[in-house]
Amino acid sequence: MSDRSTVVVAMSGGVDSSTTAALLVERGYRVIGMMMRLWSESEEGDDRFVSNRCCSPEAVADARGVCQTLGIPFYLLNFEAAFKQHVVDFFVDGYARGTTPNPCLECNREVKFGALLVKARALGADHLATGHYARVRQDRGLFQLLKGVDPNKDQSYALHVLNQEQLTHAVFPLGEHTKDETRAMARRFGLRVADKHESQDLCFIADGDYRHFLQRRIPSLLVPGDIVDARGKVLGRHQGLAFYTIGQRKGLGIAAGQPLYVIALDTARNTLVVGRADELGRQELVAGGVNWISGSPPDGEIEVTAKIRYRAAEAPAAVTPLAAGRARVVFHLPLRDITPGQAVVFYQDELCLGGGRIQ
Amino acid sequence: MNERTVYLDHSATTPVDQRVVDAMLPYFTEAFGNASSLHRFGQAALAGLDTSRRTVAEILHAQPNEIVFTGCGSESDNLALRGVAFALRDRGNHIITTPIEHHAILNTVAQLESKFGFAVTRVPVDRHGVVNPDEIARAITPQTILISVMYANNEVGTIEPLAEIAQIANKRGILFHTDAVQAGGYLDLDVNRLGVDLMSLGAHKFHGPKGIGALYVRSGVPLVPMLTGGGQEKGRRAGTENVPYIVGFAAALKIAQENRDETNTRLSALRDKLVEGLLERIVGAELTGAPKERLPGHASFVIPGVIGDEMVLGLDIAGVAASTGSACTAGSVEPSHVLAAMGYAPDQARGALRLTLGRENTVEDVDYSLGVVADVVNKLRRTS
Structure with missing residues (x-):
């Protein structure tokens, strides 16, 4: 990134994006703050619902205030349509298929580093910066995605969807810092948002309860059905498959001699399959829509550590690329909560190789 | 900058x-x-x-x-x-x-x-x-x-x-x-x-x-x-x-x-140059409002294939302060009530751009702005 570069910072009004903007201003770049107006149920004229939490009036006021403090322009751009299509509809469809989707990944791929990056570039920006805790490194003409240095905040998992073109323009200044350092810097820059609490996922769900949201969007998803064991024996009733996720133990409402866990969601039969802890473990999965950050899959099997959820620990595994953008992942030891719809992300040390959606 | x-x-x-x-x-x-x-x-x-x-x-x-x-x-x-x-x-x-x-x-x-x-x-x-x-x-x-x-x-x-x-x-x-x-x-x-x-x-x-x-x-x-x-x-x-x-x-x-007559003569000439230049450079652009019976410094358009707010933002980044012409709230895409009343469909009205000259503007300002507007519109059109 040259000193004369124009950088758009995706502002949320939170401490991370605000400090990102401040750091880039301090480093002498020409910085422009942009905030995305995103979809929420209130856009459909139902005033029972509040704005999307990522662009509530308070968040907009905070972001604008930070830009005023920094002396940079601030613009609010409308991305409701892209967000609705790529994130909200994806989320609802995922549940309709009996999976547990991660909409934040699609937001990064299609909205932040999709629609927003395209607009920012068209409007004269060279780069798009966000407050993510991850790093980009150039290595022999290729852009690599590295974990953020703060192990508790590393967000490379959520960015594994980015390709070379996107990474060419991506800037993550906070990847070099810990969250504590970020807060300290925010205070040093005199940003009033320094002590704001963390933002939540599922920004488009007004009350934060995705089950209520699904009930409103597709009531058919929440049709009660049987809870069965692996041999099909009926053990109880469930309240709708979207209420459950793989590995879940609590809230099943079954009295059994031993703890039972959700091991599968059978949308065709509308049954919830449960089993003992030892039935839960799987050692193997196939991922679809795999993104290899380098731009091409490895020639054959490679050894990696893999994460099957944002907050999961990395587990050693062998990954073999398959046809049609898929990959087989074989873990050294069985894992309990391999969940269709969530992403499996591959690492070699601090390098994020990419990942795909668990099928 | x-x-x-x-x-x-x-x-x-x-x-x-x-x-x-x-x-x-x-x-x-x-x-x-x-x-x-x-x-x-x-x-x-x-x-x-x-x-x-x-x-x-x-x-x-x-x-x-x-x-x-x-x-x-x-x-x-x-x-x-x-x-x-x-x-x-x-x-x-x-x-x-x-x-x-x-x-x-x-x-x-x-x-x-x-x-x-x-x-x-x-x-x-x-x-x-x-x-x-x-x-x-x-x-x-x-x-x-x-x-x-x-x-x-x-x-x-x-x-x-x-x-x-x-x-x-x-x-x-x-x-x-x-x-x-x-x-x-x-x-x-x-x-x-x-x-x-x-x-x-x-x-x-x-x-x-x-x-x-x-x-x-x-x-x-x-x-x-x-x-x-x-x-x-x-x-x-x-x-x-x-x-x-x-x-x-x-x-x-x-x-x-x-100084009304003098100002109006000068602004009308600048405006005509601005309107002609913009219609020439931007395919599909249309002047909105009355062609003759209009304010001397006032040029307004609808430009297909772009969103007014995004044009204004791109122009601002390039140094030209303009507006869509509607007093809409930032970020919303409600089309202008004026263009709607004039019979423009919401899709057309979304591409509204208003450029209004004042007495400190010069012919160089108009030339520079025409180049910037054309550039911003072309870049934005490629993204939609």
Whole structure:
């Protein structure tokens, strides 16, 4: 990134994006703050619902205030349509298929580093910066995605969807810092948002309860059905498959001699399959829509550590690329909560190789 | 960031003329008195107030006591509509206006309609935003007490046929108000030639300060005040007179009106160059509003394949200050009510761009802006 570069910072009004903007201003770049107006149920004229939490009036006021403090322009751009299509509809469809989707990944791929990056570039920006805790490194003409240095905040998992073109323009200044350092810097820059609490996922769900949201969007998803064991024996009733996720133990409402866990969601039969802890473990999965950050899959099997959820620990595994953008992942030891719809992300040390959606 | 910046949003507001600032300054610290006070401080302030009122009255061919100073153009509109409606509610409850008025008019008549039992007819406009006086005549009922039609439209620059409408209103004995906020610096304000009974003005559209407006109220027009209190402005608008700003209002109006012909000739030429150049460079662009009967510095377009807000943002980044022409809230994509009333589909109206020249703009500004607009539109078109 040259000193004369124009950088758009995706502002949320939170401490991370605000400090990102401040750091880039301090480093002498020409910085422009942009905030995305995103979809929420209130856009459909139902005033029972509040704005999307990522662009509530308070968040907009905070972001604008930070830009005023920094002396940079601030613009609010409308991305409701892209967000609705790529994130909200994806989320609802995922549940309709009996999976547990991660909409934040699609937001990064299609909205932040999709629609927003395209607009920012068209409007004269060279780069798009966000407050993510991850790093980009150039290595022999290729852009690599590295974990953020703060192990508790590393967000490379959520960015594994980015390709070379996107990474060419991506800037993550906070990847070099810990969250504590970020807060300290925010205070040093005199940003009033320094002590704001963390933002939540599922920004488009007004009350934060995705089950209520699904009930409103597709009531058919929440049709009660049987809870069965692996041999099909009926053990109880469930309240709708979207209420459950793989590995879940609590809230099943079954009295059994031993703890039972959700091991599968059978949308065709509308049954919830449960089993003992030892039935839960799987050692193997196939991922679809795999993104290899380098731009091409490895020639054959490679050894990696893999994460099957944002907050999961990395587990050693062998990954073999398959046809049609898929990959087989074989873990050294069985894992309990391999969940269709969530992403499996591959690492070699601090390098994020990419990942795909668990099928 | 040392690139050129060009301000092309004079319909939104204008820089205050230095001569206006100079005229105002003594009234903050020297002649600071309350114009109602009997002593010399009060008298010095009152002198500034009286002189300013006379200056404005002369320009409007009106009497000084027919000029009411207000807080802004919107307040003038509010006072005219509500003031007349409340004063004449025993005579009738019908108001005629147009769908392309400023929100200061639209939201005020909507409130009179929903909360106070008035009936409102919004007479349609044609593709150029022009009101047909015959349609106004047809809308009149025995209940009609007020007609309000803007002098020139803020979004598309169209000048309305005020004199013809005034003739109709006068013949039927109905009061006629015009929102002349956009016209104040550029068009003839002779209230007798125009035939208006009430006329709203705001100083910041003609290189005066923000926060000061005026309402012309023809002698004998009944008006219920909205601000009650002391007897200022002959009881029509209470509150200590804002003397420095009133002085600024008068000074700015005088400068604008004295140099009107010269300014208009120059701005019209620049505008024509801007319009021709833009239509030439941008495929599919269309001039909105009346091609000839429009404000001298006003150019407005719809440009297919781009969103107005995004154009404005791209232009800002490249140093050109413009607007979409609508006072929409940031980030929302509600299409302009003016373009909708003129028959533009929402998709067309989303590509609205307004470039409004002012007296400090040069031919180099126009050339530079044309290049920037073409560049921004082409880049944005490739993204959609």
